[in-house]
Amino acid sequence: MTMDDAPSILRTVGLEKSYDLGRIKVRAVCGIDLAIKKGEFVSIMGPSGCGKSTLLYLIGGMTNPTRGSVFVGDTDITHLSDSERTALRRERIGFVFQRFNLFPTLSALGNVRLAQEIQGWKDRKEAGEGARELLGWVGLADKDSRRPYELSIGEQQRVAIARALVGMPEILLADEPTGNLDTDNSLQIMRVFESLNEKHSQTILMITHNPEIAARADRTIHMRDGRIVDVEGKS
Ligand SMILES: Nc1ncnc2c1ncn2[C@@H]1O[C@H](COP(=O)(O)OP(=O)(O)OP(=O)(O)O)[C@@H](O)[C@H]1O
Numbered sequence: 227m228t229m230d231d232a233p234s235i236l237r238t239v240g241l242e243k244s245y246d247l248g249r250i251k252v253r254a255v256c257g258i259d260l261a262i263k264k265g266e267f268v269s270i271m272g273p274s275g276c277g278k279s280t281l282l283y284l285i286g287g288m289t290n291p292t293r294g295s296v297f298v299g300d301t302d303i304t305h306l307s308d309s310e311r312t313a314l315r316r317e318r319i320g321f322v323f324q325r326f327n328l329f330p331t332l333s334a335l336g337n338v339r340l341a342q343e344i345q346g347w348k349d350r351k352e353a354g355e356g357a358r359e360l361l362g363w364v365g366l367a368d369k370d371s372r373r374p375y376e377l378s379i380g381e382q383q384r385v386a387i388a389r390a391l392v393g394m395p396e397i398l399l400a401d402e403p404t405g406n407l408d409t410d411n412s413l414q415i416m417r418v419f420e421s422l423n424e425k426h427s428q429t430i431l432m433i434t435h436n437p438e439i440a441a442r443a444d445r446t447i448h449m450r451d452g453r454i455v456d457v458e459g460k461s
């Protein structure tokens with residue numbers, strides 16, 4: 227099967243999100259129609275405040291749209307109960323947050339292990355090995371016992387990436403995963419993403435401000451004022 231006939235693994239239809247702040251109404255996402263195929267690697271670019279993170283939260287089922295739908299495969303996640311949506315996210319989606327959201331009292335390894343526990347991993351030996359392997363992929367094998375405050379921002383970001391990869395989710399949503407990394411480290415993360423994408427057909431949706439990083443994806447979506455204004459690349 228070529229990429230062209232692959233079914234959409236993610237689809238948004240007329241997606242809108244507004245925040246009502248009393249007198250002010252912020253229209254963060256204003257009518258986004260987007261289809262992403264299984265195994266596609268898509269980057270999202272756009273100025274600060276244009277709605278990139280909001281779009282990713284909507285797609286990941288972290289927040290509910292004001293209007294419109296998000297489909298993961300054939301499932302409209304906006305029609306699921308909170309617990310069904312949480313289960314779907316746990317089983318199918320990995321998320322790298324712009325602000326990492328690491329647990330400050332847990333080591334790098336502990337943060338990854340916690341994600342495994344939430345997913346119901348029982349075998350401690352297997353989990354420990356898996357967590358160390360993930361930390362190795364992001365270049366943190368020698369720092370797995372450090373807590374977030376004992377790591378640089380870029381290293382914390384890499385812990386957040388390792389955590390998102392627990393269970394090898396078929397969809398990875400990453401909010402500026404290389405935002406705090408220098409060129410060498412950014413490229414290292416991109417190679418991890420590219421190998422997940424190529425070897426495991428993982429579908430990746432990644433926000434970035436870096437045009438060189440963005441250009442490594444199959445497709446780049448440009449946003450402005452809550453809308454898609456341009457799409458570059460294949461399909
Ligand atoms: N919880 C919220 N309540 C009110 N307004 C919000 C909320 N979250 C986001 N916004 C607003 O929605 C708009 C889009 O925010 P969003 O975080 O999606 O932007 P972004 O493109 O990710 O920006 P950046 O590149 O700075 O991360 C902004 O105007 C922001 O202030």
Ligand SMILES: [Mg+2]
Pocket residue numbers: 278279280324401
């Ligand atoms: Mg953002």
